[in-house]
Amino acid sequence: MDGGNPNLPVDWGRYRAVLFDLDGVLTATAKIHAICWKRMFDSFLKRWAAERKMSFEPFDSVRDYHEYVDGRLRYDGVRSFLASRGIELPDGSPDDSPERETVCGLGNRKDAMVGEILASERVDVFEGSIRLVRWLRQQGLATAVVSASKNCPAVLRAAGIEDLFDQRIDGHVASDLGLPGKPAPDTYLKAAELLSVPPAEAVVVEDAISGIEAGRNGGFGLVIGVDRQGDAERLAAAGADIVVRDLVELLPESLSQQEA
Known part of the structure; x- marks a missing residue:
């Protein structure tokens, strides 16, 4: 599996699932x-x-x-x-x-x-993020989207990416289950539970400080910050293990340099 390549920024072979925030990480809806x-x-x-x-x-x-x-x-x-x-x-x-x-x-x-x-209006996606999601699924990792938004299903449909995620925890699910929102880790923990993956073997990907704190508070194996607003230092201070400008940076070099 390519995820074990020591030259990658992340040793994906150590993890079984990746949990993505929606707005600002996957879609340009923030x-x-x-x-x-x-x-x-x-x-x-x-x-x-x-x-x-x-x-x-x-x-x-x-x-x-x-x-x-x-x-x-x-x-x-x-x-x-x-x-x-x-x-x-x-x-x-x-x-x-x-x-x-x-x-x-x-x-x-x-x-x-x-x-x-x-x-x-059309919903735009971050192409680098979608390329990473597709590649991770090819490597056999499970994926979930974890969003505070009750518009999450509509956004996923409008963006044409709803089939890329094995589970979805959104504002509707959180409300129905009585789950507190980020920075509490409960929504991410529920996603990991539904994927039957312990937090230590799951990755959280976030662009919001509250989301980074949720990943850290939940004891997840890796917390990745996506810096869309020049907040790299704040994301790292909140608990991000890695901060990138674009998730394409986390693909194998041969793939990250290809045209989207």
């Missing part, structure tokens, strides 16, 4: 989520500030996105960001309408925005 978080929060914050005669401080789609919402379950992301601004809202219920100003209502408002974009 930017869609960042845009929708900003639109939703800015609209809310403007009203909140005006009603209290306070200055409006917009949501920062880089700093606030990565610090408080990236990689987290949707409602956890709402709570995390609002807490950073000292704002408390009632949780509400997951079936709250997007117009309700509850944690769930705001989360549902953001989700509706994402759905509108996904319905009208």
Whole structure:
């Protein structure tokens, strides 16, 4: 098996499964989520500030996105960001309408925005990531996608890659099973369990700090950070064993240099 090649950046022969985050790792949808978080929060914050005669401080789609919402379950992301601004809202219920100003209502408002974009735009993939997934499966490794997004099935279908994963743990599954979101390791641990692979023999691939922390907290054999935003140092500090700019770097050299 090529995975045992000592010249590879990763000795893939040591592992039986690879668990991938979705947004920012496999698909270029992180930017869609960042845009929708900003639109939703800015609209809310403007009203909140005006009603209290306070200055409006917009949501920062880089700093606030990565610090408080990236990689987290949707409602956890709402709570995390609002807490950073000292704002408390009632949780509400997951079936709250997007117009309700509850944690769930705001989360549902953001989700509706994402759905509108996904319905009208093509979902792009990171070709280097997809090449790695295909190669790993050829080597006999199991694969899973682990995402906080409830849009995960739609994104996988739109990108044409749903057949590349043996298991999927997404926002719907996490909610149904009562699994806490990242940085808790539970969603990744559930994926490994469904693949019948112990964490020590599985690899986690993430671009979010919370996801890296989840991989480290779960005792996985290897945690790989994908640096899409110039965050290599922060990813390493959070617990990534390896940080790459593109997952194509983890293929055998003869394959990584080929045209996608």
